[in-house]
Amino acid sequence: MKIAIEELAGCSGCTIAVLDLHEMILDLVETAEIVYSPVIMDVKEPPEGIDIAFVTGAVRNEENQERLKVIRERAKVVVALGTCACYGGVSGLSMLSSNEELFRYVYQEVETVRPDGVIPTGVPPFLYRAFAVGDVVRVDYYITGCPPKEIFLKQIIPALIAGDTLELSRKSVCSECDRTMGKIEGWSLKRRFEGVPDREHCLLGQGYLCLGPVTFGRCGAACPKNNVPCHGCNGPSLDILREPCRDIYNMMVRRISDLTDRPAKEVEKEFHDVAHTMYAFTIGSMIMEDKENSKIRDLIKERGG
């Protein structure tokens, strides 16, 4: 059994999440050989005959696209590992700027730029937009999470290698959260830095934009349990992915409006920077963008340049 982990436009955190199996990685390498992973070993190209390839990161430039096609050809099973690979993730937020702006910001307006301003040649050009891995090639399995939590990887990876199936929760972050609904009076939306949320009661009920109800679980509600509102890093909950009429934005509006007895139009006025607060992890996904009531298309259109 040969395993590969490919890196595209991402932060390599998902590969580190695999290393977070800790001692269990010893059992893993007994049954399977890791033959290619730029982050953890010095092999330049993926070999032929890979059984399972984990792909992390989104597809943002021509190199990403090329590498993804190569790994797809050489692997029997391709697993999109992490939210970037599944839904574009944080890399997708790059679509809020034009490609020229991005290039200027990353390569020209930095302190380490060469004094003569000469740009090295051979830099892979950007694609016209970000893509999730599944938008570009056929994917066999998706494992979401930014990064996927090791407590689940410990169950998922051995099962994948052994070809077993297992039953895991497929519910939202709220289903894993231990907070209760408090009294809702004089509700208004708060930014994260305003005040300190009370630990007992629902963050959404307290006025914080917690994306728990619209986000796939599997994180043990780690952020809400530490008094931080969910920012949606596991990608959309499966009901939002499945139902054509549901989207992150409209389901948040509906729930807040029902919870607070305020009209949806009024609730919407309180939102701030919808792209970063609601679509931070899904903006690069064509599946999420193609939903009829998705806001992603409008948000991208508003970009400068």
Add this chain to the structure above:
Amino acid sequence: MEIHVDCDACVGCGLCVKDCPMDVYEIRDGVSTPVRPENCMGCLSCHEICPAQALEHRGVYPARRHYIDIRVCEMLRKVI
């Protein structure tokens, strides 16, 4: 109608109580309880509003109501 509530998942927010047009639910001991399941007409609006996906109606499938994008179906089957 057979309605099952996942008590571990339910956060007791009461949105289903508010949302149900047929007053099927009440909050009892901090969790949603279908007290009048015989009134349920299977509209599944409670499913839509439930933040914790704690509700299950045996034998009613939302997929029968809408066409679902083929790419979405493919992705759904593969999420592990």
